[in-house]
Amino acid sequence: MIVRFEYFAPKSLDEVLRLLDEYGPDACLLAGGTDLLLKIRAGAVTPTAVIAIKAVKGLDLISFDTTKGLFIGATALLSDFAGHPAVTKHYPALRDAALATANVQVRNMGTVIGNLCNASPCADNAPTLIAMGGTAVVESRNGGRCVPLEDFFKGPGQSVIGPGEIVTSVTVPVPPKGSGASYLSLSQRSRVDMSAVGAGVFVRLESSRIAQASIVMGSVGPVPMRASKAEAILAGKRPSAALFARAGEAAAKESKPISDVRASASYRRQAVGVLVERALGEAAARAKGD
Amino acid sequence: MAAFDIVGKGVPRTDARAKATGSATYTDDIKLPGMLHGRLLRSPVAHARILNIDTSRAKALPGVKSVITGADIPPVRYGNWRLFPNLQDEYALARDKVRFIGDEVAAVAAVDRDTAEEALGLISVEYEELPAVFDVDAAMRRGAPLVHDEVEGNVSLDRKIRYGDVESAFKEADYVRKDTFTVQAVSHAYLEPCSSVAQCDQDGRITLWTSTQVPYIVQCLLASTLKMRENDIRVIKPTVGGGFGGKMELRPWEFCAAFMARSTGKPVKFTLTRREELATGRRRHPMKLISKVGFKKDGTLLAKDLKILLDGGAYNAMGPTATFLCGNFGAMLYRYPAYRFLGLHVYTNKPPASAMRGFGAPQSLFASETQMNLAAEELGIDPIDLRLKNAQVPGDEIPDVATISSCGFRECLENVAVMSDWKKKRKSKKKGYGVGIGCYSFISGGVFNWFNTQYAFSTAEVRAFADGTVHLLTMASDIGQGSDTVLKQILAEELGLAMQDIRLTTADTAMTPQADLGTWGSRVTLMAGNAVIDAARQIKEQLFGAVSARFNLNVIYDLECKGGRVQAVGKPERGVSFGEAVAMVQKTNRGKALVVRGSYTPRRKGLVTPAFSFGAQVAEVQVDQRTGLVDVKNMWTAHDCGTVINSKSVEGQLEGSLHMGLGYALSEQLVMDGGVTVNDTFLDYKIPTALDMPHGVSACVPTYEPEGPMGAKEAGEGMVSPTAPAIADAVHRATGYRCMDLPITPEKILSGMKNKG
Numbered sequence A: 001m002i003v004r005f006e007y008f009a010p011k012s013l014d015e016v017l018r019l020l021d022e023y024g025p026d027a028c029l030l031a032g033g034t035d036l037l038l039k040i041r042a043g044a045v046t047p048t049a050v051i052a053i054k055a056v057k058g059l060d061l062i063s064f065d066t067t068k069g070l071f072i073g074a075t076a077l078l079s080d081f082a083g084h085p086a087v088t089k090h091y092p093a094l095r096d097a098a099l100a101t102a103n104v105q106v107r108n109m110g111t112v113i114g115n116l117c118n119a120s121p122c123a124d125n126a127p128t129l130i131a132m133g134g135t136a137v138v139e140s141r142n143g144g145r146c147v148p149l150e151d152f153f154k155g156p157g158q159s160v161i162g163p164g165e166i167v168t169s170v171t172v173p174v175p176p177k178g179s180g181a182s183y184l185s186l187s188q189r190s191r192v193d194m195s196a197v198g199a200g201v202f203v204r205l206e207s208s209r210i211a212q213a214s215i216v217m218g219s220v221g222p223v224p225m226r227a228s229k230a231e232a233i234l235a236g237k238r239p240s241a242a243l244f245a246r247a248g249e250a251a252a253k254e255s256k257p258i259s260d261v262r263a264s265a266s267y268r269r270q271a272v273g274v275l276v277e278r279a280l281g282e283a284a285a286r287a288k289g290d
Numbered sequence B: 001m002a003a004f005d006i007v008g009k010g011v012p013r014t015d016a017r018a019k020a021t022g023s024a025t026y027t028d029d030i031k032l033p034g035m036l037h038g039r040l041l042r043s044p045v046a047h048a049r050i051l052n053i054d055t056s057r058a059k060a061l062p063g064v065k066s067v068i069t070g071a072d073i074p075p076v077r078y079g080n081w082r083l084f085p086n087l088q089d090e091y092a093l094a095r096d097k098v099r100f101i102g103d104e105v106a107a108v109a110a111v112d113r114d115t116a117e118e119a120l121g122l123i124s125v126e127y128e129e130l131p132a133v134f135d136v137d138a139a140m141r142r143g144a145p146l147v148h149d150e151v152e153g154n155v156s157l158d159r160k161i162r163y164g165d166v167e168s169a170f171k172e173a174d175y176v177r178k179d180t181f182t183v184q185a186v187s188h189a190y191l192e193p194c195s196s197v198a199q200c201d202q203d204g205r206i207t208l209w210t211s212t213q214v215p216y217i218v219q220c221l222l223a224s225t226l227k228m229r230e231n232d233i234r235v236i237k238p239t240v241g242g243g244f245g246g247k248m249e250l251r252p253w254e255f256c257a258a259f260m261a262r263s264t265g266k267p268v269k270f271t272l273t274r275r276e277e278l279a280t281g282r283r284r285h286p287m288k289l290i291s292k293v294g295f296k297k298d299g300t301l302l303a304k305d306l307k308i309l310l311d312g313g314a315y316n317a318m319g320p321t322a323t324f325l326c327g328n329f330g331a332m333l334y335r336y337p338a339y340r341f342l343g344l345h346v347y348t349n350k351p352p353a354s355a356m357r358g359f360g361a362p363q364s365l366f367a368s369e370t371q372m373n374l375a376a377e378e379l380g381i382d383p384i385d386l387r388l389k390n391a392q393v394p395g396d397e398i399p400d401v402a403t404i405s406s407c408g409f410r411e412c413l414e415n416v417a418v419m420s421d422w423k424k425k426r427k428s429k430k431k432g433y434g435v436g437i438g439c440y441s442f443i444s445g446g447v448f449n450w451f452n453t454q455y456a457f458s459t460a461e462v463r464a465f466a467d468g469t470v471h472l473l474t475m476a477s478d479i480g481q482g483s484d485t486v487l488k489q490i491l492a493e494e495l496g497l498a499m500q501d502i503r504l505t506t507a508d509t510a511m512t513p514q515a516d517l518g519t520w521g522s523r524v525t526l527m528a529g530n531a532v533i534d535a536a537r538q539i540k541e542q543l544f545g546a547v548s549a550r551f552n553l554n555v556i557y558d559l560e561c562k563g564g565r566v567q568a569v570g571k572p573e574r575g576v577s578f579g580e581a582v583a584m585v586q587k588t589n590r591g592k593a594l595v596v597r598g599s600y601t602p603r604r605k606g607l608v609t610p611a612f613s614f615g616a617q618v619a620e621v622q623v624d625q626r627t628g629l630v631d632v633k634n635m636w637t638a639h640d641c642g643t644v645i646n647s648k649s650v651e652g653q654l655e656g657s658l659h660m661g662l663g664y665a666l667s668e669q670l671v672m673d674g675g676v677t678v679n680d681t682f683l684d685y686k687i688p689t690a691l692d693m694p695h696g697v698s699a700c701v702p703t704y705e706p707e708g709p710m711g712a713k714e715a716g717e718g719m720v721s722p723t724a725p726a727i728a729d730a731v732h733r734a735t736g737y738r739c740m741d742l743p744i745t746p747e748k749i750l751s752g753m754k755n756k757g
């Protein structure tokens, strides 16, 4: 497979937007390239223009503000993100998800937003970011829009991002008082691997009851998927091991996994239930400040 | 036992600095002026007749210098089993049939790799697809499609071993069990993909640099397939990044590089991609093993009846040897008064299996050792006690096959029990926790001359110089296992020199003495080591003569090479430096250089090997009972490798085999969908990572192997075998699930637990 394309490394966002506009559907954005280059080599995409965005100044910003929450720039590396003091302090579940992604070398090249834009059903950073109410900021030459991450994914490898568009950042609200989140994943080769299944959950407690719960499962459907029946089971209840086990079971039932070389559908179903149950336990403990 | 100066020490490897700094030169690093780049066209179908190949469009592509197919090359079949030409079943490029997805059909050489790749797409091949067979049962069914038209029933080879009266032993037995095991295909996954560069000189002679374990075999088979004389082919092995049995044959890209270098007059390089390696490369044999054993009530073994079906894939490759060896290992470790083995090597339309670390032992021992654990459980005997009761000891004979010389197996068992605190841990009832045991024995090189070499099995030339240095030349091939270091150590020890006094030239068929059969079956330390000692002793003989004359020593004096000197034992003042002694010999011989050749060929050593290694391993696991994930916490190993020549090397071998054994046990598997290898990337072919490695503790049981160099024998290949049965046994203790078909996946554990209720 021989691929020939124009390579651009613009220094400004304006220039990125201009190139995106010019090349339309034939352009690919390149952040860390840890997904894109593999796809190009495999012939899965055949861009005529590759636009590298790491040279754009300021695009790798990670910042936290007690009113606006967390800001993740388009080229923020997974490793910088996982090591950022504000992330560690306020969003330990997001840190865990970033650390569950690939290995040290890949995290030093790959970006959080590249992980989302690649739109793999097993993207490790998606479930928790969705569960915590993250929003993608999308820009193009014709203006911008904000897309809740919940609505971001359309199918394996497909997102709402159209030709000419770039995700410039993702924002995550300040975790409310009494809330906690957790991300757990597993694969056969346990510690550094593409996940066979994953679960990101967020819970908020109010007077010892669950006021809000979001459960998002990875690798058990075409897109990271919300377990709304399991969430309903939790609503208004006091957190307990038995409750979380029931929610886990419900989540397993809702999941729509496929069988592939990484795991069978029935195993994925069973395992995602266990992960949801355990993640809820960890999230509730974090919410209580244990 | 003699005390050693250098042998036994953790001497740093000769290649450590080059590898750590990235300056080691691998084959793909070689770039010659005007060099062309080759790519191979592989069959997309598992079984088909080739009706027509049209290369005209590929040839017309600018930059393409050569396109060849099976029709362009001499119709010579090759294979490592030269002793039995009917087992040589491969052509470098397919002639009338393709037999697996990936079978090499055509080759292109072009000015760059991309052009060569593009040209592949321009070759059109017309296939008439044939029905195919993908497992041993289907292949052996009556009327099954034939992978090779001339091989009835798709069984290319059978092997029988038989001694004692098996039938009456089973009648006498109080306890008989029969089990069927299956094991999966796994990849060698050496980090350096196969690569070759060939150059043709003005006289038409070929030089081939290639990533191989067997330069001599490649030289000979290349000569026969190119219809050239052996001496007109020079094979050089640069630094090699691992082989594990996957690089021990002549391969099509080696042939094509040489053939096209000759036809184009330009150097040609082929380097495989990882995808090619995983999807089409050699692999460890999947096997189906049916084993029946009989015991007395007290645990005494009476008999074993073992049948093994090897899924060989489309060609024999090293399958015949694996068929011999898995039968041999079926009767190792324990004393079987009666034994019957039938091994069948079966063709299927899949990428050929071949030699891989353990060479039949990992499969055979997974079955044997698991069956021992099953029997122990039902007989109500501790599995270590059951093993001790039946363990082989020095002097044991396997009729017609081998006699065991040194053997520290009992000590290994006793040792590992103590190291791991076995009795206590085995009793633990902690949920999801278990310890288990597996053992191994392995060969130190083979004695059966399947390659039909006309030379000694290993050879070493030593040249000694008046400046106090020596030059060791041997065809022995260091492929990462560290033989360069070990051979130097052996020579340094014998000649009383330091490591830096020795220059080394290895694995160049035109420069190093004929011959060495290569690196496989753990043969190099023992065989090349013995050849080095043979040469060193001849050097010493001459040096001693000169020193003896110079000091007018009484003939009863013993002499030694020690600390850079040649001297009378106990009277160091009657001696000279090594260099002076060499100068004296040279003077005596009126200027003739001091050069000798040593060799080693095993004789009167039965059918298998000159020496067996042994070991026992205990695994400790914690299993997540709800996800089925296995965490291997600790591994304890006690092993008997004879004299340790290099402690660091032995330690490295142990770590490496643990890692490979861990993958075999838990995560590695080439997943097949018919003839397609589904997981052809390292993303989905799951080699354990550094983070998956358990904590390991090991101990060497001291023994002295009389046939080995300075008492040494095999280390590190055999140790790949006990890990899977040990982990499987531990998982059984932890969960109740007994694995009879590797690998032990979380899914199998969960469904196994469910079936237990």
Ligand SMILES: Cc1cc2nc3c(=O)[nH]c(=O)nc-3n(C[C@H](O)[C@H](O)[C@H](O)COP(=O)(O)OP(=O)(O)OC[C@H]3O[C@@H](n4cnc5c(N)ncnc54)[C@H](O)[C@@H]3O)c2cc1C
Pocket (backbone or CB within 6 Å): A028, A029, A030, A031, A032, A033, A034, A035, A036, A037, A074, A078, A100, A101, A102, A103, A106, A109, A110, A111, A112, A113, A114, A115, A116, A117, A118, A122, A123, A124, A125, A161, A165, A166, A167, A168, A192, A193, A194, A195
């Ligand atoms: C060895 C290895 C292991 C891996 N393990 C994991 C793992 O465990 N878990 C996991 O989830 N992933 C894993 N990955 C996948 C990959 O590393 C991650 O998805 C990574 O976060 C991708 O980031 P990147 O910056 O490299 O993306 P790129 O490859 O640069 O881009 C990915 C895709 O997103 C598009 N894109 C990038 N940035 C933008 C943007 N700002 N706006 C719009 N589109 C954009 C690109 O065009 C491309 O299609 C692994 C990859 C490798 C090579």
